[in-house]
Amino acid sequence: MGDIETASxxxxxxxxxxxxxxxxxxxxxxxxxALPDEDLHRLDxxxxxxxxxxxxxxxxxxxxxxxxxxxxxxxxxxxxLTPDGRRQITGFLFAGDFVxxxxxxxxxxxxxxxxxxxxCRFRKADWRALMAQRRDLEGALLARAGDELAAAQSQMLxxxxxxxxxxxxxxxxxxxxxxPARPLPAGHIRLPMTRTEIADYLGxxxxxxxxxxxxxxxxxxxxxxxxxxxxxxxxxxxHALADG
Amino acid sequence: MGDIETASxxxxxxxxxxxxxxxxxxxxxxxxxALPDEDLHRLDxxxxxxxxxxxxxxxxxxxxxxxxxxxxxxxxxxxxLTPDGRRQITGFLFAGDFVxxxxxxxxxxxxxxxxxxxxCRFRKADWRALMAQRRDLEGALLARAGDELAAAQSQMLxxxxxxxxxxxxxxxxxxxxxxPARPLPAGHIRLPMTRTEIADYLGxxxxxxxxxxxxxxxxxxxxxxxxxxxxxxxxxxxHALADG
DNA sequence: CGTTCTCTTGACCAGCATCAAAATTTGTGG
DNA sequence: CCACAAATTTTGATGCTGGTCAAGAGAACG
Numbered sequence: 001m002g003d004i005e006t007a008s009x010x011x012x013x014x015x016x017x018x019x020x021x022x023x024x025x026x027x028x029x030x031x032x033x034a035l036p037d038e039d040l041h042r043l044d045x046x047x048x049x050x051x052x053x054x055x056x057x058x059x060x061x062x063x064x065x066x067x068x069x070x071x072x073x074x075x076x077x078x079x080x081l082t083p084d085g086r087r088q089i090t091g092f093l094f095a096g097d098f099v100x101x102x103x104x105x106x107x108x109x110x111x112x113x114x115x116x117x118x119x120c121r122f123r124k125a126d127w128r129a130l131m132a133q134r135r136d137l138e139g140a141l142l143a144r145a146g147d148e149l150a151a152a153q154s155q156m157l158x159x160x161x162x163x164x165x166x167x168x169x170x171x172x173x174x175x176x177x178x179x180p181a182r183p184l185p186a187g188h189i190r191l192p193m194t195r196t197e198i199a200d201y202l203g204x205x206x207x208x209x210x211x212x213x214x215x216x217x218x219x220x221x222x223x224x225x226x227x228x229x230x231x232x233x234x235x236x237x238x239h240a241l242a243d244g
Numbered sequence: 245m246g247d248i249e250t251a252s253x254x255x256x257x258x259x260x261x262x263x264x265x266x267x268x269x270x271x272x273x274x275x276x277x278a279l280p281d282e283d284l285h286r287l288d289x290x291x292x293x294x295x296x297x298x299x300x301x302x303x304x305x306x307x308x309x310x311x312x313x314x315x316x317x318x319x320x321x322x323x324x325l326t327p328d329g330r331r332q333i334t335g336f337l338f339a340g341d342f343v344x345x346x347x348x349x350x351x352x353x354x355x356x357x358x359x360x361x362x363x364c365r366f367r368k369a370d371w372r373a374l375m376a377q378r379r380d381l382e383g384a385l386l387a388r389a390g391d392e393l394a395a396a397q398s399q400m401l402x403x404x405x406x407x408x409x410x411x412x413x414x415x416x417x418x419x420x421x422x423x424p425a426r427p428l429p430a431g432h433i434r435l436p437m438t439r440t441e442i443a444d445y446l447g448x449x450x451x452x453x454x455x456x457x458x459x460x461x462x463x464x465x466x467x468x469x470x471x472x473x474x475x476x477x478x479x480x481x482x483h484a485l486a487d488g
Numbered sequence: 489c490g491t492t493c494t495c496t497t498g499a500c501c502a503g504c505a506t507c508a509a510a511a512t513t514t515g516t517g518g
Numbered sequence: 519c520c521a522c523a524a525a526t527t528t529t530g531a532t533g534c535t536g537g538t539c540a541a542g543a544g545a546a547c548g
Contacts, residue, residue, distance in 0.1 A: 203404030
């Protein structure tokens with residue numbers, strides 16, 4: 001099932017980068033949008049800009065939650081493991097996504113970069129202080145949490161009740177337009193993740209994912225430019241499959 | 245898989261009941277705890293106390309979200325359906341639980357009473373106005389949403405990667421102490437729901453749930469007083485199974 | 489280019505679903 | 519309190535989807 005290899009990240013293994021919130025391309029898609037321009041300096045003051053290489057960890061399941069993150073570019077996977085190494089990816093994250101919406105004492109999932117990734121890191125105390133002052137942030141976070149909760153319930157329906165082909169179709173239709181900062185031509189989907197990762201997200205094996213891609217291609221619903229770029233030829237049938 | 249029968253609820257089919265927040269037994273477990281005693285009258289002013297019979301609906305998936313609810317006693321199930329009727333129960337709700345944490349324009353799940361249930365219903369506009377005034381409520385809601393999100397991720401691991409016996413063990417250990425208002429002796433678990441409902445929650449069939457209960461009993465981990473009350477004889481082994 | 493990682497394809501298998509029927513519990517009316 | 523009907527659960531026989539094991543074909547990277 002899902003084995004994983006993680007290039008762990010030392011305390012300050014991130015490379016620092018600089019940027020200002022005013023020019024942040026992810027701002028429009030993130031909770032930061034709740035802050036008016038004149039308050040952005042408050043964010044800048046407490047944000048640490050980090051660069052994370054593929055496979056490196058932002059948060060590790062079970063570890064104390066000392067920071068929260070806002071992804072500004074790239075993509076990441078969040079997952080949980082069973083003691084014997086089975087992996088369930090609970091979500092893929094893109095620019096604008098917030099890491100640690102669930103404010104628990106310890107992280108409930110591990111989050112690793114899939115592609116090279118940049119993010120803002122906030123010390124939890126700093127973030128809390130800012131939230132206390134600018135309550136709109138809290139509202140934005142609550143709205144985001146609500147969206148995540150709705151998505152989580154759809155994923156439960158998928159994992160509990162859908163067939164392999166329905167799962168893959170759902171994945172391809174529901175995938176957040178991938179990277180809001182880098183839109184693609186309609187009908188084109190970018191899949192930065194591997195077949196194994198798709199499998200671990202859909203509760204399948206990589207072999208089943210591969211065979212199921214084959215089925216969708218043979219049915220004329222899909223075409224694969226290469227492993228990471230697919231084109232939807234029959235949107236209608238794909239959606240019909242996705243709904244179950 | 246999961247067929248369902250719903251006794252639908254007319255516009256004002258709920259029986260009204262009266263109660264005051266000060267005396268509410270569910271208050272300690274609910275978001276209302278964020279409000280100090282002196283502000284409770286604000287809640288009372290906008291709360292409509294309703295009584296819901298088993299099988300009746302609080303919210304229906306897809307319908308406009310005009311109200312939010314706070315359950316004060318009894319239990320409910322939240323679920324989603326595929327067009328062909330497969331059901332996935334996304335959660336069981338008990339006293340203190342808030343219905344519609346995800347503030348979407350339309351309900352993302354159907355919520356029905358399992359047992360006779362009482363709840364506070366708030367018109368969404370009223371609730372929003374109160375939240376705007378008493379920001380602590382928003383914080384409590386955010387905290388609750390975070391807990392739900394964490395639980396949802398655990399459920400994804402369960403649905404995507406665990407075996408039947410691991411799923412049932414997880415269910416029995418993770419089940420919220422059932423009804424916080426009605427504590428049971430340690431090791432005793434009350435299951436207000438049917439086997440079919442457990443199956444639809446765990447992504448299994450009722451037959452598999454039944455057989456798996458049998459396995460747990462034969463292994464000396466469980467004893468069944470009756471269908472709705474079980475006793476855990478070997479907590480250690482149950483937890484070991486649950487973790488996977 | 490060769491090494492390594494990822495993906496595809498095939499053969500076989502197992503866990504859980506499906507179909508079916510019997511047993512037990514629950515509910516109802518007398 | 520009993521008898522009967524309906525609903526729920528248990529148990530059994532069989533089958534299918536997707537998992538496992540294995541080998542080979544592409545891509546990617548140095």
